[in-house]
Amino acid sequence: MRIEQRVWRANTGWRVAASDGALTPALVLFFAAPGTLDDGKRFAELHTLYPGAAILGCTTGGEIADVDVLDDTIVATAIEFAHTRLAFAEATVEGDSNSEAAGRRLAASLPRAGLRGVFVLSDGTHVNGTDLVAGIQKVLGPDITITGGLAGDGARFVSTRVGLNANPAPGRLAAAGFYGDEICLGFGSFGGWDTVGPERVITRARGTVLYELDDQPALALYRNYLGPEADNLPASALLCPLRIHPPGKPEAARVRTVIGIDDAEGAMMYAGSVPEGYVAQLMLGHFENLIAGAGRAAARAAIPDARLAILVSCIGRKLLLGQQIADEVEAVRGVLGAACRLTGFYSYGEIAPLENSPFCDLHNQTMTITTIAEA
Amino acid sequence: MHRLLERQLIRARADSPDGETDLETLLGLIDAAYVEFDRQRRVLAHTHEIMRDEYLRINAGLSRLRDAITQMGAGFAIWGSDDRLVLCNALLREILPETGEVLRPGATFTECIVHMGPHVATFGGDEPPRDWITERLRRHRNPGDPFEIIVGGGRHIRIWEAKTSEGGIVGVYVDVTESKRAESELRHAKEAAESANRSKSLFLANMSHELRTPLNAIIGFSEVIQGEMMGPLGDHRYRDYSRDIHNAGKHLLDIINDILDMSKIESGKFKLDAEWTDLGELVEGVLHMVHARAREAGLTLHAAAGGLPSVFCERRVLRQVLLNLISNAIKFTPSGGRIDINGTTTAEGGIMVSVTDTGIGIAPQDIPLALMPFGHVELTLSRAHGGVGLGLPLSQRLAELHGGRLQVESTVGRGTTVSVTLPPERVGQSALRSA
Numbered sequence: 087m088r089i090e091q092r093v094w095r096a097n098t099g100w101r102v103a104a105s106d107g108a109l110t111p112a113l114v115l116f117f118a119a120p121g122t123l124d125d126g127k128r129f130a131e132l133h134t135l136y137p138g139a140a141i142l143g144c145t146t147g148g149e150i151a152d153v154d155v156l157d158d159t160i161v162a163t164a165i166e167f168a169h170t171r172l173a174f175a176e177a178t179v180e181g182d183s184n185s186e187a188a189g190r191r192l193a194a195s196l197p198r199a200g201l202r203g204v205f206v207l208s209d210g211t212h213v214n215g216t217d218l219v220a221g222i223q224k225v226l227g228p229d230i231t232i233t234g235g236l237a238g239d240g241a242r243f244v245s246t247r248v249g250l251n252a253n254p255a256p257g258r259l260a261a262a263g264f265y266g267d268e269i270c271l272g273f274g275s276f277g278g279w280d281t282v283g284p285e286r287v288i289t290r291a292r293g294t295v296l297y298e299l300d301d302q303p304a305l306a307l308y309r310n311y312l313g314p315e316a317d318n319l320p321a322s323a324l325l326c327p328l329r330i331h332p333p334g335k336p337e338a339a340r341v342r343t344v345i346g347i348d349d350a351e352g353a354m355m356y357a358g359s360v361p362e363g364y365v366a367q368l369m370l371g372h373f374e375n376l377i378a379g380a381g382r383a384a385a386r387a388a389i390p391d392a393r394l395a396i397l398v399s400c401i402g403r404k405l406l407l408g409q410q411i412a413d414e415v416e417a418v419r420g421v422l423g424a425a426c427r428l429t430g431f432y433s434y435g436e437i438a439p440l441e442n443s444p445f446c447d448l449h450n451q452t453m454t455i456t457t458i459a460e461a
Numbered sequence: 462m463h464r465l466l467e468r469q470l471i472r473a474r475a476d477s478p479d480g481e482t483d484l485e486t487l488l489g490l491i492d493a494a495y496v497e498f499d500r501q502r503r504v505l506a507h508t509h510e511i512m513r514d515e516y517l518r519i520n521a522g523l524s525r526l527r528d529a530i531t532q533m534g535a536g537f538a539i540w541g542s543d544d545r546l547v548l549c550n551a552l553l554r555e556i557l558p559e560t561g562e563v564l565r566p567g568a569t570f571t572e573c574i575v576h577m578g579p580h581v582a583t584f585g586g587d588e589p590p591r592d593w594i595t596e597r598l599r600r601h602r603n604p605g606d607p608f609e610i611i612v613g614g615g616r617h618i619r620i621w622e623a624k625t626s627e628g629g630i631v632g633v634y635v636d637v638t639e640s641k642r643a644e645s646e647l648r649h650a651k652e653a654a655e656s657a658n659r660s661k662s663l664f665l666a667n668m669s670h671e672l673r674t675p676l677n678a679i680i681g682f683s684e685v686i687q688g689e690m691m692g693p694l695g696d697h698r699y700r701d702y703s704r705d706i707h708n709a710g711k712h713l714l715d716i717i718n719d720i721l722d723m724s725k726i727e728s729g730k731f732k733l734d735a736e737w738t739d740l741g742e743l744v745e746g747v748l749h750m751v752h753a754r755a756r757e758a759g760l761t762l763h764a765a766a767g768g769l770p771s772v773f774c775e776r777r778v779l780r781q782v783l784l785n786l787i788s789n790a791i792k793f794t795p796s797g798g799r800i801d802i803n804g805t806t807t808a809e810g811g812i813m814v815s816v817t818d819t820g821i822g823i824a825p826q827d828i829p830l831a832l833m834p835f836g837h838v839e840l841t842l843s844r845a846h847g848g849v850g851l852g853l854p855l856s857q858r859l860a861e862l863h864g865g866r867l868q869v870e871s872t873v874g875r876g877t878t879v880s881v882t883l884p885p886e887r888v889g890q891s892a893l894r895s896a
Contacts (some may be wrong), residue, residue, distance in 0.1 A: 103503050154472070281514035282508075284522070313507035315500075325504060334626045370508050406504070408497030409490065412468055 087167055087393045087460040089427050093151050093158040094128060094459050100135070103161075104153030104427060105153055111136050111164035112172050113262060115396065117150070117431035118141035118160040118254070120239050120246075128160055129253040136164050140174050142262055143209045144248045147238030147401035148411070148432035153419050155404065155412045155432075163429040165394060168460055169268035173197055176250045176260040183293075185214040188259055189221025196263040201226070203271040205396065206234030206261045210434030211345060212244035214294050215448035216358035218259070219437055223446050225253060228334045232273050232446040233456040234261070235398035236435035237359060241321035241405060243345050246434065264458075272457035274386025275438040277341055278379020279369040281329055288330065288364045295353050296328075296360045303352030308344075311368055320347045323354065324402030327369045327450070327451040330360060341369065343402055343450035345434055357435040358448040369451070371406045373413075380414035380453040384421035386441075387455035395422055403451065404432045414453060426457065465494060506704050536634035542603075544570045556636045559612055570601055572628070580613045601630060607639065616642045662668040662728035669721035676714050683707035722781075722880050723834055726858045733862055737889055738776045738813065741769040744802060747783045751791065759796030762787075769804045771889035772812060778859050785852040786816040793877070794820035810885035811865070815878050822873040832857055832869065856881070863887060 088106035095101070114136045122128055123145065132141055149161040158264045175195040179188040185240035194350065196204065204226065208218055215236055224230055237246035237254075286307075290298035299307055308316070308323055315322040323344035331339035346355035360366070380399070387395065397418060419428060438453035439446045473487035474480055530537050536553030540546055546568050554564055558572050559580035578594045600608065604622035611617055615638070622632040634835055683706040686694065694700050723729040755762045772779070783802075786882045790800045798819040805813050823831055855868040856879075864884045871877040 093475075095476055097476050154468070154475075156472075231810075282512060284519050310510055313510070314503050315507070370511070408499075408501065409465060409468070410496050413464075 144237035146431035193225035210236035
C-alpha cells in the first residue's frame with residue numbers, strides 16, 4: 087500500500103505534501119473547501135494527475151492533511167493497494183424522508199462477495215443520517231465495517247457536495263467498498279463533550295426536527311445556553327451538542343448536532359433523528375477533554391501497520407477550538423505514529439459502528455477515525 | 462515558541478508561492494487567533510453562568526422533591542442498586558418502628574428486614590418469621606402488585622415497591638390499619654342492615670297473612686248481613702253500616718295484599734305464574750271495574766285497546782298494575798278531567814300500555830320519591846289523597862318481574878303519563894297464541 091498526498095491552495099496550486107514515489111492509485115480521496123470546486127477545474131486536474139483512479143470526495147468544514155487543519159484548500163490522497171480490490175457505488179438522496187431507501191440503494195449496488203468494509207460520503211444538509219446509515223446497514227448486515235461522514239459547507243449549512251468520478255454535486259451519496267482478505271480496517275469514534283444541566287424529555291419532535299424539551303421551545307433553551315453566541319445561530323448551536331438516549335437506557339446514548347433552525351416554529355433541525363420521549367441533555371465542550379477525546383478515538387482505531395487514517399471530525403469541534411483544532415489531530419498522530427498518513431475533513435456528521443456493538447450509526451460532534459492497512 | 466505560533470508560521474510559508482513567510486498571512490492568522498481567544502473567553506464565562514443557573518435549578522428541584530418526600534402522608538424509601546438505603550422519610554420510621562436504629566442511609570434492605578422479622582406477624586397468612594424474611598426479600602427484588610404485612614400490635618402496612626431507573630427500588634409504605642378497621646365495620650353494618658331488612662320483609666309477609674284471616678270473616682259476614690240473607694235488618698241504617706263495614710274491609714284487604722306482594726318481592730319470594738293472556742280483554746275488564754268510580758269523580762275514560770296482542774304474564778298481576786295506574790289517575794285528577802289508556806308497540810317489538818291523565822301532576826324531583834315504597838307519605842300533595850303509597854312502586858316492581866319497566870312523565874298542573882312496557886319476548890304473534 088503506497089500513498090501520495092497533495093494539497094491545493096489558491097496561491098500555490100497543487101503541491102505534493104508527501105509521496106511514497108511514483109504510484110498507480112486505485113483510489114483518490116479528496117476533501118475540498120466549499121467554493122474551490124465551483125469551476126470544475128480542480129476535479130479535472132485530479133483526473134489528469136491520477137488517470138485510471140476512482141476519484142471520491144466531498145466538500146468540508148475544514149481539511150486535514152497530516153497534522154495540519156486547513157481552510158480554503160483541497161487535500162487529495164492517492165492510494166495504491168497491493169492486493170485489495172475496490173468497488174464503488176453512488177446514489178441520490180432527495181431529502182430527509184427517503185434517506186433510508188437511498189442508503190439501501192447505495193449498499194445494494196456494491197458486490198457482496200469478499201466485501202470487508204465500506205467508506206461512505208453523503209450530502210450533509212438534506213439527509214437524515216440516522217436513516218441513511220440504517221438503510222446501508224440493512225443491506226450489508228452487521229459483519230461489514232461501515233464508516234464515513236456527511237459533507238460540510240464551512241459553518242454555513244447551505245449546500246454540501248459529494249462526487250464519485252465527477253465534480254461533486256448536492257444531493258449525492260457515494261461509497262468505496264474494500265474487498266479481499268488482505269485489507270485491514272480499524273475504526274474509533276469518540277466525542278469528549280461534557281453533559282451539563284438536568285436531563286430533559288423530548289416532548290415534541292418529528293424526524294430530525296426538535297420542537298420542545300420539557301414542553302418548552304427547544305430554540306429558546308439553546309439561546310439561553312449560547313448567550314452572546316446566540317446571534318451566530320445555527321452555526322453556534324454546534325457549541326452545545328445534544329446527548330439523547332431512550333428512557334432508562336443511557337448506555338444507548340447518541341450525540342446530535344444542529345444543522346439548522348426554524349425561528350418561526352422555535353425548532354431545531356438535526357443531522358439525525360431526535361425521537362419523541364427520548365431523554366435529552368445539553369453538552370458543552372472543554373478544550374482538554376475534546377483533545378483527549380480525539381486521542382481516545384485514535385486508540386480505538388489503532389491497528390498494526392496502519393498506513394492511512396481518514397479522520398472525520400465534527401465541524402462543532404473546530405468551531406469551538408478555533409486554530410487550536412490542530413491539537414486534536416496532533417493527539418491522533420501521537421497515538422497512531424508518524425508512519426500512518428492522516429487525511430480527513432470536518433463534517434456535518436460522522437459514521438461508524440457503535441462502541442461494543444456491530445451496528446453502525448450516525449454520530450455527531452465526535453472525532454471518528456478509519457484506519458487502513460494491508461497485510 | 463508556542464505551538465500555535467509555530468503552526469501559524471508553517472501555514473504562512475505554505476500559503477505563499479515562493480515558500481517565504483508571508484507576513485500578511487501570518488498577521489492575519491495571529492489576529493484571528495486573538496479574536497478566537499476573546500470569543501472562547503466569552504463562551505467560557507457564559508458556560509460558567511449556565512452551570513451556575515442549572516445548578517440552582519437542579520438544587521431547587523431537589524429541594525422540592527425533598528419537601529415532597531418529607532411531607533407526604535406515607536412512609537417513603539429509596540434503595541440503591543446495591544440494595545442500601547439511599548434515603549427515607551421520618552414517617553417511615555414511625556410506621557415501622559420495628560426497624561429501630563437499623564433504618565439508616567447505608568443500611569441494606571436485608572439488614573432491615575432481618576431486624577424487623579421477629580416483630581412481624583404475617584402477610585396475612587401465618588408462615589414462621591424465617592420464611593417471612595425469604596418471601597419479603599423475594600417480593601422486594603421482584604416488585605409487583607402492592608401487598609400488606611401485619612406488624613406489631615396487629616397493624617396493617619400496605620407496601621408498594623417499584624424498580625428505579627438506576628436498578629434500585631423505590632417504596633411507599635402506608636399504615637392502613639384504620640381504613641381496614643373502618644372497612645370491616647362498614648361491612649358488618651351493611652350485613653346487619655341487610656339482615657334487618659330480610660327480617661322486616663319476613664315479618665310483614667307473616668303479619669299480612671295473620672291480618673288477612675280475620676278480614677275474610679269481616680268481609681264475608683258483612684256481605685251476608687248486607688244481603689239480608691237471614692232475614693230483613695229492619696232499620697235501614699244497619700244496611701248502610703254493613704255496607705260501610707264491607708267496603709272498609711275490602712279496602713283494608715287491598716292494602717294488606719299490596720304490602721304482602723311488596724314484601725314477597727323484597728324478600729325474593731314472589732314467583733310469577735305466567736300464561737298467555739289477551740291484553741285487550743284484560744284492559745276491557747279493568748275499564749269495566751273503574752268505570753263507575755271515574756263517573757262518580759266526574760272524569761271521562763278513553764281507551765284505545767282494540768287490536769292489542771296477547772302477552773305472556775300473570776293475569777292477576779298485570780290486572781293489578783293497570784288497576785293501580787288508573788286508580789291513581791282517578792285519584793289525582795280533578796272533576797271534569799280526562800283519562801286516556803293507550804296500547805302501542807315499541808321499536809324493539811315490545812308492548813307499552815300508558816295511562817295519561819289531566820291531573821295535578823308530579824314535580825320532577827318528586828318522581829323518584831313516588832316510586833319508592835312508602836315514599837308516597839313524604840309527598841305533601843298526595844298526603845291529602847290518602848293511601849299508603851304502594852301502588853306505583855309495587856306496579857314498577859311487578860312490571861320489572863315481567864322483564865319490563867315502568868316510566869313516569871309528568872308536568873305539574875298539566876297531568877301525568879305512566880307507562881308499563883313489556884319486552885318483545887313476552888308479546889305473542891297473534892291472538893291464537895292465547896288460545
